[in-house]
Amino acid sequence: MYSTIRTLFLGFLFCCSFSACNDILEPEIYNQIDAEQFPQSEADVVSAFIPFYAQFNTDYGSTDITRGNVFDFSLSASFLGYTWATSTQTDEAFDLFFFPYSTYTLGPATVLNSSGEAFYNRVSYVAKLTSLIDKIESSDLANKEALVAEARGLRGWFQYVLFDLYGPVSVKLDPATLDDNDFLARPSEADYVAGMESDMMAAIDGLPSRYNGTNDWGRLSQGPARMLLFKLYLHLKEWEEAAAIGEDLTEMGYALQDDYKTVFTQEQNSEVIFAVPGGPATFNIWYPCILPFDAKEVLGNDVTMGEKYKLNEMPWSFYDTYAPEDERLETIAAEYVNNGDQVIGRGNGLSGAIPMKYTNYVENGFGFDFVLLRYADVLLSMAEVTNELEGPSATAVAYAKQVTDRAGTTIPSSATADRDAFRTFLLAERGRELYWEFGLRRQDLIRHGKLIENAQLRGVSAAAHQVLWPIPSDVIIEAGTVIEQNPGY
Structure with missing residues (x-):
């Protein structure tokens, strides 16, 4: 599917198919064709998904013509994309060019290129997906329930990335608000989380189990939707909820590859839960x-x-x-x-x-899949969750041992002496197993309360409030007093 998405994306068909956003916060309706005629087929909706999947790409990024050809940094592999920007804030990567992410000098007015907004503009993509969901639900398409589930899964993913970087942000989940030019205040964490959780659960309920080995590889399925919900519960330290969803993941047919290298060289293998598919025309940075x-x-x-x-x-x-x-x-x-x-x-x-x-x-x-979510992460996360719930029990250790056995290493007895010792071991082991994978190291260090301490030990002048990034200053200025800046900026 991804090669099709990349080809169709050049036409950016969705901008004339449904509501789009002209700036970072507020949607503007484009009526280049009769919006009432959209969608007429499942293919119309699949085309409309193109710019959303295109955000998880392996190139530098892309321009968004609905926002005046503004450049969007990739959410995956580009040098200022989500993977790189978050990794360089941690001990696993050193940024030789000292971009503001790695030096912890990112401020509200920091402009990284002509777009200036970097990741925050995904707020507009949430509104676009709300519009798309509304149009699919109002259609007569036979398969609309599954298409709505896919769109809601994508919306939940964008919300999760925003939440990870900025905390709760002002998003539009109600189609009735799309034509309203008034700015919305940032919601409470509880309300924002409820919206994410609802979208992810809808995706789990309405999508096929997994797409490994099929022509739909690269589209959301239950696997990545469950994984995102699992990560949300880990972020919130809701250990019992995380244990339940993690257990579901262990029963979906995913399994570790025998050889670590093949996880990244054999496409659509049984360990990979979601990857950005490569192809002969797909540049990878x-x-x-x-x-x-x-x-x-x-x-x-x-x-x-x-x-x-x-x-x-x-x-x-x-x-x-x-x-x-x-x-x-x-x-x-x-x-x-x-x-x-x-x-x-x-x-x-x-x-x-x-x-x-x-x-x-x-x-x-050119040609290789870029892995974003995989089963080894599930096992190490389940070891962490079990440790938090019951200490370094045999069950907790067994989850981690599957990963260390494949690596040819052992878990030292000192690592299982108590809950704190195993927690420390797992944080280090996650770094070794999951190095440079889709922002995981930053998430792990934040969850363990180590991100800022870790940066300071490396000689970086980092402060406690910098676990969250600043809301761009033009958003704050344009919204007046409606949208609050993150503390410390």
């Missing part, structure tokens, strides 16, 4: 951002061709948390061969490890 400009060979791959400008690296301090026998090190390069056939490593010029992750190199990353 992953390799250019991590490969040294003079690299010729990395982990046995000829990387001579393709862009290379190394923006980020894995600090040696993080690399050193792996045991020498850890098989996951086979996906992280501690040295490379340069164009002069010299081996460059830790002692002669390589300032940090190269987190290849995807070890089947393809020039410029």
